[in-house]
Amino acid sequence: MTPLMQGLAVEARALGFDDVGVCPADVPMPDRDHVSAAFDDGRLEPLAWMAATRDQRLDVRVRMPAAQSVVVVVQSYWQGDHGAHVNADALARSGKIARYAWGQDYHHVLRRKLRRLRKWLLERAPGAKVAPFNDVDAVTERAWAMACGLGFAGKSGMFISRTLGTWTFLGGLLTDVDLHGGVVPERVTDACGTCTACLDACPTRAIIAPHIVDARRCLVTWNVEEPTDPRGDAFAGHGWAVGCDVCQEVCPWNKFAQPTREPRYAPRHVVVDPDAPPSAADVKGTPLARPGADNLVSLARRARPRSV
Numbered sequence: 001m002t003p004l005m006q007g008l009a010v011e012a013r014a015l016g017f018d019d020v021g022v023c024p025a026d027v028p029m030p031d032r033d034h035v036s037a038a039f040d041d042g043r044l045e046p047l048a049w050m051a052a053t054r055d056q057r058l059d060v061r062v063r064m065p066a067a068q069s070v071v072v073v074v075q076s077y078w079q080g081d082h083g084a085h086v087n088a089d090a091l092a093r094s095g096k097i098a099r100y101a102w103g104q105d106y107h108h109v110l111r112r113k114l115r116r117l118r119k120w121l122l123e124r125a126p127g128a129k130v131a132p133f134n135d136v137d138a139v140t141e142r143a144w145a146m147a148c149g150l151g152f153a154g155k156s157g158m159f160i161s162r163t164l165g166t167w168t169f170l171g172g173l174l175t176d177v178d179l180h181g182g183v184v185p186e187r188v189t190d191a192c193g194t195c196t197a198c199l200d201a202c203p204t205r206a207i208i209a210p211h212i213v214d215a216r217r218c219l220v221t222w223n224v225e226e227p228t229d230p231r232g233d234a235f236a237g238h239g240w241a242v243g244c245d246v247c248q249e250v251c252p253w254n255k256f257a258q259p260t261r262e263p264r265y266a267p268r269h270v271v272v273d274p275d276a277p278p279s280a281a282d283v284k285g286t287p288l289a290r291p292g293a294d295n296l297v298s299l300a301r302r303a304r305p306r307s308v
């Protein structure tokens with residue numbers, strides 16, 4: 001790691017990121033063949049927008065040919081269980097919202113912080129190319145978090161930090177500045193051991209084998225990404241109106257979860273009550289805008305079919 005990267009890491013932590021790492025952009029992307037296979041086997045088929053950027057997802061230098069470094073940041077969003085924020089009656093009659101979607105949209109929060117990190121770097125490396133990425137950008141973030149030595153991908157597919165668990169968002173910077181000084185970080189070895197809790201608990205058997213999530217079966221595909229697609233009706237909501245946290249709730253690595261330091265993630269909505277759903281104005285600026293306010297009642301009904 002160069003002195004410039006050491007400074008950037010201090011800045012990243014001051015901005016509220018909980019971990020940060022860097023690696024050379026030309027290291028082979030971890031799990032590249034597995035990501036490629038997910039496209040070939042049709043597991044990502046409902047997410048048509050991904051196929052259009054397949055090449056970039058397999059190689060960051062397609063996105064930025066001059067890239068020298070990949071910086072990855074990790075931010076905890078852990079705020080406890082649903083029961084800590086809503087009473088038992090409301091919980092029983094409502095569809096649950098996955099924890100990532102309780103507060104302000106993480107895309108807005110991370111993007112703002114990453115833009116500030118980019119500005120910090122540009123002040124010290126004028127004229128450099130620096131491209132922030134987060135979620136919707138075609139960078140396979142879990143793979144690069146592993147390449148930066150920040151953790152490993154569990155059998156659930158989740159990126160697991162040994163110090164933060166799984167309740168984290170990822171993002172980063174792609175840049176033509178050499179921030180690694182030729183040092184390739186040591187990888188964190190897979191530490192699932194003999195545990196199979198996530199495979200056993202997944203309500204739709206979407207984790208079809210260790211490390212392999214079939215997006216065609218994952219609840220999140222049908223209650224966030226494609227909420228109106230009739231194919232989603234094949235899967236009951238299993239209590240979840242938006243997203244699903246089951247494979248994280250059972251993960252023993254989450255005993256290391258750290259409470260988020262981000263006030264903008266303070267819970268606004270933790271359940272969708274089908275009799276009192278949030279309005280379009282209520283969900284503006286939150287991840288609930290993705291499935292859309294118009295779909296929340298039907299998603300809550302699918303989550304709790306007997307309660308309506």
Ligand code: B12
Nearest residue numbers: 031034038098135141143153157159169170211213243244
């Ligand atoms: C498409 C997508 C989805 C899809 C498909 C998920 C999937 N597992 O493929 C759907 C809509 C289902 C989804 C669900 C969720 N997502 Co999502 N999603 C993405 C997105 C945009 C791309 C992921 C991707 O490329 N998938 C293709 C697969 C093949 O790649 P991968 O998931 O990265 O898998 C890695 C490993 O599992 C491993 N691997 C894959 N197959 C195999 C096979 C073997 C044998 C081995 C050894 C390894 C291996 O290789 C990959 C790279 O290392 C990323 C953001 C991004 N730009 O990367 C967010 C992202 C992965 N999602 C995120 C989150 C939070 C979620 C949910 C938890 C949301 C929720 N609570 O409702 C769930 C978790 C479901 C799960 N168990 O994975 C976070 C994950 C953070 C973390 N700590 O891991 C990300 C990084 C967004 C972000 N910026 O924070 N997601």
Ligand code: SF4
Nearest residue numbers: 202218219244246247
């Ligand atoms: S998010 Fe839910 S449905 Fe998707 S893999 Fe995890 S437990 Fe299964």
Ligand code: SF4
Nearest residue numbers: 154155192195198251
């Ligand atoms: S629940 Fe167990 S098998 Fe699944 S990711 Fe966590 S440690 Fe690994």
